[in-house]
Amino acid sequence: MLKEIRVLKSHGRQYIKNLRTQPVSGLFRGRPVISGEITTSEIDSVSSLCPVMAIDKKSGSIDLGRCVFCKECSFAIPEKIRFTNDYRIASNTRESLIIKPGSESPVRLNENMVRKEIKKLFRGALKLRQVSAGGDNSCELELNATGNVNFDFGRYGIEFVASPRHADGIVVTGPITENMAEALQICYDSIPEPKIIILAGTDAISGGIFSNSPALNRKFVEEHHIDLYVPGNPAHPLTYINGVMDMLGIQ
Amino acid sequence: MMEGMKYIEIVQNPGKVAVSDIPLLDYASFMKQTEELLKKSSCHCLNYFMHRSGKQLIFYILIANDDSHKILVYSHSQPADLMSLESITRYCFPMHIFEREISENTGISFSGHPWLKPLRYPHDRSDKSTAISDYPFYKIESEETHEVGVGPIHAGIIEPGHFRFLCHGEKVLHLEIQLGYQHRGVEKLFLEKKSLLQQSVLSESIAGDTAIGHGLAFAQLAEILSDIIPDERLEIERTIALEMERMAVHIGDTAALCGDVAYQLGQSACEALRTIVINTTQDWCGNRVGKGLVRAGGTNYPLIRDIIDHIRERLSETNRRFLETTDLIFNNSGLLTRFENTGVVSQNRAHLVGAVGMAARTCGINRDIRNSHPFQAYRNMDYTPAKLEHGDVFARALIRKIEVELSFSVINSLFDKLAGLPEKRINKPDYLLEYKPCMMGVSLVEGWRGEICHVAITDIDGNIEHYKIKDPSMHNWMALALAVRNQEISDFPICNKSFDLSYCGNDL
Numbered sequence: 209m210l211k212e213i214r215v216l217k218s219h220g221r222q223y224i225k226n227l228r229t230q231p232v233s234g235l236f237r238g239r240p241v242i243s244g245e246i247t248t249s250e251i252d253s254v255s256s257l258c259p260v261m262a263i264d265k266k267s268g269s270i271d272l273g274r275c276v277f278c279k280e281c282s283f284a285i286p287e288k289i290r291f292t293n294d295y296r297i298a299s300n301t302r303e304s305l306i307i308k309p310g311s312e313s314p315v316r317l318n319e320n321m322v323r324k325e326i327k328k329l330f331r332g333a334l335k336l337r338q339v340s341a342g343g344d345n346s347c348e349l350e351l352n353a354t355g356n357v358n359f360d361f362g363r364y365g366i367e368f369v370a371s372p373r374h375a376d377g378i379v380v381t382g383p384i385t386e387n388m389a390e391a392l393q394i395c396y397d398s399i400p401e402p403k404i405i406i407l408a409g410t411d412a413i414s415g416g417i418f419s420n421s422p423a424l425n426r427k428f429v430e431e432h433h434i435d436l437y438v439p440g441n442p443a444h445p446l447t448y449i450n451g452v453m454d455m456l457g458i459q
Numbered sequence: 460m461m462e463g464m465k466y467i468e469i470v471q472n473p474g475k476v477a478v479s480d481i482p483l484l485d486y487a488s489f490m491k492q493t494e495e496l497l498k499k500s501s502c503h504c505l506n507y508f509m510h511r512s513g514k515q516l517i518f519y520i521l522i523a524n525d526d527s528h529k530i531l532v533y534s535h536s537q538p539a540d541l542m543s544l545e546s547i548t549r550y551c552f553p554m555h556i557f558e559r560e561i562s563e564n565t566g567i568s569f570s571g572h573p574w575l576k577p578l579r580y581p582h583d584r585s586d587k588s589t590a591i592s593d594y595p596f597y598k599i600e601s602e603e604t605h606e607v608g609v610g611p612i613h614a615g616i617i618e619p620g621h622f623r624f625l626c627h628g629e630k631v632l633h634l635e636i637q638l639g640y641q642h643r644g645v646e647k648l649f650l651e652k653k654s655l656l657q658q659s660v661l662s663e664s665i666a667g668d669t670a671i672g673h674g675l676a677f678a679q680l681a682e683i684l685s686d687i688i689p690d691e692r693l694e695i696e697r698t699i700a701l702e703m704e705r706m707a708v709h710i711g712d713t714a715a716l717c718g719d720v721a722y723q724l725g726q727s728a729c730e731a732l733r734t735i736v737i738n739t740t741q742d743w744c745g746n747r748v749g750k751g752l753v754r755a756g757g758t759n760y761p762l763i764r765d766i767i768d769h770i771r772e773r774l775s776e777t778n779r780r781f782l783e784t785t786d787l788i789f790n791n792s793g794l795l796t797r798f799e800n801t802g803v804v805s806q807n808r809a810h811l812v813g814a815v816g817m818a819a820r821t822c823g824i825n826r827d828i829r830n831s832h833p834f835q836a837y838r839n840m841d842y843t844p845a846k847l848e849h850g851d852v853f854a855r856a857l858i859r860k861i862e863v864e865l866s867f868s869v870i871n872s873l874f875d876k877l878a879g880l881p882e883k884r885i886n887k888p889d890y891l892l893e894y895k896p897c898m899m900g901v902s903l904v905e906g907w908r909g910e911i912c913h914v915a916i917t918d919i920d921g922n923i924e925h926y927k928i929k930d931p932s933m934h935n936w937m938a939l940a941l942a943v944r945n946q947e948i949s950d951f952p953i954c955n956k957s958f959d960l961s962y963c964g965n966d967l
Contacts, residue, residue: 211787215728218780222731233738235745235760257890259657276660278751283759283887291745338616342643344963345618346667346748349711352616356730370614387580387591387640387966388619391611417652417660423582423644441750442667 222357227449236293236444237277240270243288244310250288254281260410260417264306272297272305272315272439273413298438298451305413305437317436317454325402326435330376331456333365336406337375337399341392342424343382346442347409351379354445361449364458372396377404377435380428383411383418389425396428404435406452409443416441464492466522469530472832473683473902478916481519481899482533489535490547493520497551501526503813503826505903505912507557509565510925514539516565521901521914525831530901546572553813556933579639579966583647596635599625604632607948611640618962622951629947634940641966649915649926655681655755655890658923662913663750666930666964670746671697671704672906673930673964674753676913679834680902681755684917685892689756689835693885695873696762698836699770700740700752702866702873705907706774707736709859709866710781712959716856717788719952720797728784732777739773742766756889762877771874778867785860798853802942802954805850812937816909817862818958821847821854828905836873852950855957894921908932908961930964 224230232238251268255261258281262274270281270289282289297315299305300322304315340348354361355368369375372395384392396405407429410416415424436455438448453459465482469475484492496502505521515536522531537544546569548555555572562568562575566585569575577584580591604627611619619640625633645665652658662677663670675697682689689697711733717725737747744752744760752760762770788794804814809822819826827844829837845861847854894900894917904911909931916925939958943951 211783211790212724215724215780215784215787218783219728219731222727222734233742233745235743236741237745237751257654257656259652259654259660276750277746278656278660279745279759280656280890339612340616340618340641342641342963343618344664344667345961346664346670346750348616348618349668349748353734356734357727358731358734368616382641383643385640385642386582387642388611390592391619391640395612411664417657417664418643418648420651421582421644421648423642441746442748444747 223360224358227359227361227446227453230446232293232295232444232446234293236295237279237291239272239294239297239315240282240289240291240307241312242268242270242307242309246288246309250285254284254289257281257284260419267308269306269308272307273302273437274410274416274419275439276410276416276441295444295446296450297440298436298447298454300436300455302437305439317451322455323402323435326404326455327457329402330404331458334377334452334456335367335369335375336377336379337372337395338368338379338381339392339395341380341382341388342385342418343409343411347381347411347440350442350445351381351408351448354449359445359449364453366452372398373400375399375403377406379406379408380412381408383415383421383424384426384428386423386425389428392428396432405432406436406438407434408438408448410439410441413437413439464495466492466531466533469532469901472530472828472834473679473900474530475683475895475898475900476532478897478899484533484535486535486537486544489533490545490550492533493547493554494550496522496531497553500810504553504557505530505901505910506914506927506929507554507561508914508927509561510916511539516541518561519899521912523832523903525826528832530832532899541567543568543570545570548572552811553934556813556937577639579642581639581642582644591637591639594621594637596623596637597625597633599632603627620962624948624951626948629949631943631946631948631951634943636936636940638936638962638965641963643963643967645967646926646928650923653922655892659754665928665967666961667748668708668961669704669906669908669911669964671700671749671753672904672911674749675701675835676902676904676911678753678755679904680900680913680915681892681894683902684894684898684900684915686895687756687889687892690883690885692877692880692883693758694835695877696758697753699870699873700749701904701906702870703736703740703774704749706777706863706866707733707740708907709863710736710777712956713785713788713856713859715956716953717794719956720794722788722791722794725784725788725794728780732781732784735773735777739770742769754888756892757886759888761885767874767877771871774867774870778864781863789857789860795853797950797953798856799851801852801950802946802957803849803851804938804942808941809850809938812941813934814938815934816905816931817855817858818909818935818938820844821858822850823848826910828903828910832903834904840869840872842869852953852957894923896921906931908959909935928967930961932960932964935960936965
């Protein structure tokens with residue numbers, strides 16, 4: 209009994225009080241800021257350096273849906289590109305994941321694009337089924353972490369369930385392999401309407417480093433409406449949590 | 460060299476040889492030599508794969524000799540229209556998985572192999588008429604038995620794979636594991652992605668829970684192929700990173716094992732401790748799983764005084780609390796009842812399947828690359844691996860506790876060593892390295908699961924023309940299948956968790 213008490217005492221209070229404002233390491237690679245002064249030759253050099261073609265050759269903007277957050281562009285020209293530790297980078301439109309030179313504004317959801325029924329039905333409780341379709345198990349670890357003693361996303365009634373028939377939506381990780389394409393579709397079909405789709409991690413959003421592999425089948429993403437994109441490599445638990453809260457309109 | 464044998468020795472890890480120096484044996488001698496070598500308990504096969512070179516098929520084998528600390532390489536060559544070969548598996552069972560892989564990729568049949576069951580249904584497999592949804596499995600015809608099919612999607616947030624239990628009542632007679640759902644074509648992508656940065660990012664995504672392990676295996680390989688010798692400081696930092704990854708995952712797995720037997724205090728306490736370790740990794744390099752931390756030729760995140768102090772403080776707090784918590788866990792009789800004598804893998808069976816890493820070390824097999832083929836800072840360290848005998852869930856849980864303590868003490872001694880070195884700026888990563896042409900490079904890393912093996916062959920222009928990856932899981936999945944035989948099906952979750960194998964590492 210005494211031993212238990214000792215462990216509990218060391219354990220202390222673990223949960224993060226405010227999931228909106230929790231500080232993370234200054235080194236965390238979140239939303240990038242690109243200087244408006246970036247030159248054409250600098251854009252040329254970093255866009256050819258980028259391992260996943262996330263930097264647009266013309267405009268120099270960075271697509272967070274493609275970015276693997278290796279930060280090499282920033283190491284190459286630190287005075288022109290820097291990665292802030294702003295983890296709130298999830299959005300419901302693909303366009304808002306594109307960070308333009310000169311822009312310091314945060315990534316936010318487009319409120320008007322959130323389907324009416326999502327807020328109405330799921331704000332009080334949201335049950336999700338997770339499917340890993342070629343995920344490398346880093347996003348899966350982070351999604352698991354959203355329910356652990358630290359992040360405790362369950363406090364909002366938002367959690368993962370075992371059966372798609374108990375779920376209100378699906379969270380996909382991984383670039384979606386040919387060998388998982390059918391299982392993913394079957395799982396999605398088993399979820400009752402209305403249902404949402406969340407893509408977690410760069411691999412799921414664009415295929416990431418695997419994007420041109422012939423072993424993928426990304427029909428699922430092309431054919432369905434995506435309700436939330438959660439960038440990251442892997443997506444940080446707080447990126448996911450804040451994205452889902454924004455989508456549901458939780459303050 | 461042993462008498463009458465023909466092979467070339469790679470004396471260091473990572474190491475390389477000129478492809479032209481690798482002895483070519485006729486198939487009969489190849490088989491005989493392989494059988495002779497693998498008879499010794501000190502030798503095991505690191506990799507065996509086929510490389511298409513013009514009109515010839517070259518089969519390379521790499522064997523680790525733990526006593527001499529060397530890697531033995533030799534090959535045999537066959538015409539491109541080859542249909543069938545005699546199986547080596549008949550004489551040394553651990554080869555079964557490699558022959559299955561070669562057969563699936565090339566269509567070559569191995570006569571006498573017990574079952575050339577497809578390994579992962581790769582996109583470029585030889586027989587496209589087969590599909591993963593229709594995989595073959597072992598059947599028992601009986602009115603008293605039934606099958607339980609699970610997957611590819613499982614109940615939790617985990618990777619996909621198909622498990623088919625053949626049961627008699629609650630008892631599992633056989634577990635059939637079919638993988639391949641995670642196949643992303645990683646090995647081929649290593650040839651297509653020409654930039655070293657792309658290859659580095661790719662290596663970290665082979666298995667994201669082992670980003671540092673696989674990232675290091677690639678970085679070592681890139682360096683040896685380019686004749687780069689990493690700085691001593693850099694080697695120490697990488698070794699610290701690798702041991703931190705081991706600590707984090709082992710603590711996380713301890714939490715999950717407690718969770719599977721509904722021991723909530725152990726689960727919560729360990730979850731929180733894992734968080735400390737991965738957040739500390741994030742404080743070091745900006746990523747919780749350590750992506751971006753290991754790079755060839757240098758680092759973007761050299762350890763500076765403040766971060767060293769921070770890591771030391773966080774890890775000693777973690778270690779103290781982990782000891783406190785495991786003292787509870789391993790004295791909880793309810794938990795011990797579930798763990799002890801559950802999912803036993805005998806030493807003989809572990810040898811047969813070629814088990815590596817923790818799975819081998821819990822069956823009394825001393826197999827640890829840190830000790831047998833030391834790399835990075837382990838070269839200057841006398842690392843003695845933990846070894847247990849029972850091969851049950853309890854042993855696989857306990858070895859994690861022991862290894863966390865070992866990792867912690869290794870990290871501490873490395874920090875001390877670092878403090879004794881002269882202050883020096885470590886290079887930035889070098890993405891312009893040029894690989895030497897016509898070489899075979901080999902890199903071994905003891906990741907938290909076990910032995911990671913990366914092999915690359917370069918062409919005359921120094922481009923990678925063959926890349927071969929072996930995650931420890933490739934061997935150990937079979938150990939899991941054997942562990943659950945004659946067990947209650949309800950014990951599967953703890954058996955599975957006690958191995959915690961990689962799906963994407965196997966599927967590539």
